[in-house]
Amino acid sequence: MIFWIILAVIFSIVAWISLGSQRSILGTLPTRTILMQCGIIILGLATSIPIYLHLGRAEIAEFAADHKDVDFSNPTTSSAFMLNELKKAVLKSPNNLLLRQNLTKSYLILGLYTEAKTSAEELIMISPNNVNSLLIMADIAVASNRGIFNQEARELVTKVLKIEPENSNGLILKGLDLKQKNKTNEALVAWRKALVTLPPTSNLKKELNLLITAESQQAVKEAITDQNKAAENSFNLSVKVLQEKALNTKWKPQDTIFITTHYLDSPRIPITASRRFAGDLPFEITIDENSIMGVRKNLNPAKSIFVKVRVSESGDTQEQKSDKTVKSTPFLVTEKNQIQLILP
Structure with missing residues (x-):
């Protein structure tokens, strides 16, 4: 000794x-x-x-x-x-489980993945339901795949947790897999569950606790960022276009109707543009942040915008003298979510 x-x-x-x-x-x-x-x-x-x-x-x-x-x-x-x-x-001692597990882990630690996999397969043959053997095999599957979880690794981790639902190493691996899938909240659930099962003095518990803290803080930051983006991109406007029935103006079905939005201080440059035909009248369209053209990601909530509807016989994107146009009154992005325009 x-x-x-x-x-x-x-x-x-x-x-x-x-x-x-x-x-x-x-x-x-x-x-x-x-x-x-x-x-x-x-x-x-x-x-x-x-x-x-x-x-x-x-x-x-x-x-x-x-x-x-x-x-x-x-x-x-x-x-x-x-x-x-x-x-x-x-x-x-070919049937000595501990020796075989140590040999397999040694191959893995030294980066000898081919030998590790061969040894692990022999290990699984003599201990198909041993959680430590299954975890070693899962580690090899991930390590040999450049740290990325594959289907084999997921199946092995699932089997471990089916045998021992509260196995700390299995839960940690499950969390890492979920994190790679950008499912941070689900990963945190698995890691917190693993944290409970680890001894208070465990170094792994301390490291896992640090990981949980860091990922939790990052998840909160991402949630706040997503909320801010949602607030910035909350532009959603329904535009209903009708034709004045009292007037006897008749449009040809193939005449083009352009629906555009503009900033009041730069009316020549459209923010969004949609196209319909006179034969579609009456119609309703929805304009949102996905309709914004160019490099803009969202609308400036402090600026006023207006909607313009133009009927063109030629279908030219450039406005012609013969075109019929109607504009909405200016409004802030946050003021309205629905407008109606009537063509003369």
Whole structure:
């Protein structure tokens, strides 16, 4: 037991000094160097047991003497050695679930996705309903897909939560998937549920709490922004166009009717433009922010606008002397949502 503890500490310290401190698993996706660093530390702990079982109660000096060709001060060399020892242990005990899970996770941490997937498939064969095995497989599916959840990962997470509805890791993964789908509020529900299941002293709980706080604040900001945009783009005007029946003016069915809106201070430039035909009379159209032309995103609520209806026999977009025109009285965008214009 003493040998195992000392060996684990030695490997961890060497890796830590060589590579630096690790990043949060809930932070930015780690680089390959960070992955190597985390892998070495975890492998140091994960492989101490099989090494100990394999060698028996050997003294550290005896162990070092038997492995003179291994430079344990080199992170790459030591990680390769430890991974190899773990593989040997799995070969000796192929049905040992913990050893297989550690081996599969080690492949994943070191970025060996092909080996990780093969190992995970073997793991699932001997433990098809083990939630830890399913979660490892889900991690591999996401990591090998550049951090993006795919259908395989979603199905694995769903299976985990079907077996253990309050599994914290499963809920965290579910939240991450929902976040990628821009379903922040649903993601927060999953993360808050996971938060309850984690021990009070858990570092993961602290990190998850920070993530929830940050995402909640962002969700509030986005909601306020959406509300402001909705307020800015609340322009929605119904325009009803009729023909004066008392007059005997007759339009040809193919005559074009242009319905445009303009700012009072710049009447020559239309804000919106719609086209109908005399044969459509009477008719009603709706003008809203989607009708706005050009680079404008919304109307200036402080400016007055008016609606112009023009009947053109030629159908020319440029106004002709023979055209018949009628204009509404000016009004602010927020003052009206319906007007009626009667053609002479």
